[in-house]
Amino acid sequence: MFRRRRSADDFAEEIKSHIELQADDLQCEGLSEEEACRRARVEFGSAQVAQERFYLRSRIVWFDNLLHDVKFAIRQLIRNPGFTCVAIVTLALGIAANTTIFSWINSTLLDPIPGIAHTSDMITIMRGERSEHPTPPFSYMDYADLRDNARSFAGLLAYHHDYMAITDSGKPERIYGTLVSSNYFEVLGLHPILGRTLASTARNERLGVAEAVLGYGLWKDHFGADPSIIGKTVHINLHPYTIVGVAPEGFQGCNGGLRSDLWIPLGMDSQIWGFDRPRHRDVFWLNVLGKLKPGVDHRRAEDELNSLMQGLVERFPDAHKGPNTISSDPLWRSPFNINVYLYGTLPVLFALALVLLLLACANLANLLLVRSVARRREFAIRLSIGANRWTLVLQLMVENALIALAGAGLALLLTKWTAHGLSAFLPLTTLPLTLNGRVDGTVLAAAIIISLLTAALSGLLPALRASRLALDPVSALKEEALNTSGGIHKSRLAGGLVVGQIALSLLLLVCAGLFARTLQRAEDSYPGFDPSHVFLASFDLKPMGYSRAQGIEFDKQMLVRLKSLPGVQSVTLGDFSPLSYTIHTDFIQPEGYVPARNESMEVDRGVVGPEYLGTVRTALLAGRDFTERDNAGAPRISIINKALADRYWPGQDPIGKRLQVAGDWTTVVGVAANGKYRRLVYDTAPLVLIPMFQSYRADQIVYVRVTGDPMAYASAVERTIHGLNADLPLFGETTLAANMRIGNAFERIAAAFAGSFGLLALILAAVGVYGVVAYATRQRTHEIGIRLALGAGKRDVFRQVLGRGLRFAGLGLLLGLIISFALTRYLRGMLYGVGAEDWLTFVIVAILLCAATLIACFVPARRAASIDPMQALRTE
């Protein structure tokens, strides 16, 4: 709105001319020249003020001031590099802890379907008992009925994912593919970057058309990002599919944490896996995700689905014997994706990171207090030449903001590296896990907001304290000249901060201790098998074109050949490996047991080869292990664990009892000791094992128990298997011990992060105590000198300084214990084998913190005791 801006000089000129003109007038009225000039000047008032007002209105003043403040602050910070570095590093550590955890939250809980921006109106739908590891809850026919009748949804999609293989060449390439309902892409609102999505007609969905949409990664890696890929053919599990589209980069299916490589219609189930599940109402294999209509509450949608489901249960009671209650979850805590394990852990870690940041703030606040005392003269001078209190506070806050922003910058550099740390906790398994943090705009914004809050939090009190001088700058100057000590207020505030720091670090250390003990308890707990000396390898015979009989023949020969390798003790097969999220479930019906109405009869189920129990060394409590003779021609049998026997046949001998597993009646031939199959921290659950050669799975894991290092046998095992079929790809070659580390990944994440936060907290608290005690001692050098001169012993001085530090420690510990006792109960869900008020943890942590405080006080106490009284008095 301003045109060419008038210069201040031009304005000054105008005022000068005004005064001259006025003087001329007055002279005309008869005054002397001198008097006229004087009167004109007086009448005009302060030309200075007028000029200032002109200046003020002609620019954005606050911006000018801010710029000036920033320049000044940078000069101040550069003049004091020691302080600046310590402050920036302290804050950077605190902020990095937060941005790291936030980067994970950002890419998991806040971004449950990568590649789809808007997911807040989507819910996952669960039928039956809630659990952390639900099996897909819907049959195709139930899903289709719900989808066609529910009014609350803009769309309900269904999918089922599993391993497949691309069989274009002789060597199959294993991928993870998803069968999807015909509205899948439409509901997600996903547009392919090439071609189209799957043709969406009901017929296609149920019967299937051989079309595939490729994932971006697969398109790039396997097809060399071929731009003319559309219309070409890809063979999946030996069947030809026409490629109709390529999904955009980043999209990996809607099962957060697991990567899907391609998508084909639900109806292709029979071709890919030979099941033909869409024709059944009582085969539950689909995960269902709904997009709510605008304005529809998810509770209302849940109610509607429940009443629809109730109708289905009444019409088809035989297909719905278990619990049928429908519940829904927003995606951030969906039980169907990895968030189910993270939504409890990550927010707790974020809270701990915030506590750490609070600690860093307290440290910085203390540094600032010390610094503001050192800068009293500067402040006093600025105040006495006309700065007001608020400009001083603003100036200090600008300095803090600069420190915090520098800290945030450093923190973001750290975060770029730590964000990928999440995947480091997950061992490489055959699961297509894609769990990682990343630094993006949201994280950047969070870092800036966090750092500015930090600046305000740590800087406001010291700045206000410093600006108190404004009330009496003269005496401040005088005081400074007399060089008296820092003032009682300062030390009380600093003392309070130190007490707070000790209390907060106690809290962090207690959490760290509890998580560490949880991890230790979990790792010490007996999993029910012996994981050492077992080599694992996976393969899939289906894409090789093996029939069931050929597969069993292959397996038998492989077992014999592997067993004859030198150093191999025993060999078996399984469709899962324990503690790696690979075990499946099935519905059972124990003989003579009458389930309560709507009781879930779903239990963990493993399909295993001969000598399974012997190979993993799970104790056999009664009966026998599986053998090679337990094949399709022999009577159907099963082995159960003790938990299953106790639950369904309490007080009875289970051997010889009949047990229906997935619709087939079996005879129980063995009872195995209890073990852990999902996570170490879970309670023992019922388990049933059925023989591989009676219930064949082409997708297998071979277990080889050896003497010595299992990985040393990798090449021998590979050679043996390739001797049977040179083209069969082996993957997931690992040891049982390494493979099961994923089973406590979340405990290790919690322990590692809480532990490092605890350690940082300990260091920050020790540095804080040291800083305050050392500073107070230096301030009192004069006084100590006098006391020494008057005959106080060195021991007294030492004890007094130490005592001061210990008083902080005592108060801090007390406060910290109270806070911890009040808060640790919220961790209970994440703990295992240790109570939230575990006294041992509390005591150890308190002793640790006490020791750290003592050491921090020791140095300044020694220095105080060694003061030479003469020198102390002279220098003052």
Next chain:
Amino acid sequence: MPSQNSPDDRIALLQGTLDLLILRTLLLGACHGQGIARSIQRQSEEVFFVDHGSLYLALQRLEDKKWISAKWGVSENNRKARFYSLTPRGRRQLVEKTSEWQRLTRAMGLILAARPNSEQA
């Protein structure tokens, strides 16, 4: 001493009125700041007191709004001075503001001249 009211009798200009007075003064021809101040003071029979700081601020404001324009010139007694003159846009504003002001003063007059009711005789 020239006829001048004592400071107590002078009235500080109401917010916004200064702009109007400046425009009115400039209707008679280009004038410099001191001349405008003198003219307002004289014409109001020394009732109005023009704060010079405010005057120059107001001149600057009017210039920014392009109601007046300014250029350096020489005064009748040969002093260098910045002369302000009315732009066509300023002239329109003056007409508008004047009628607005007249309505305001008439309304004020009506209220102030009305006979008080019995409550406070």
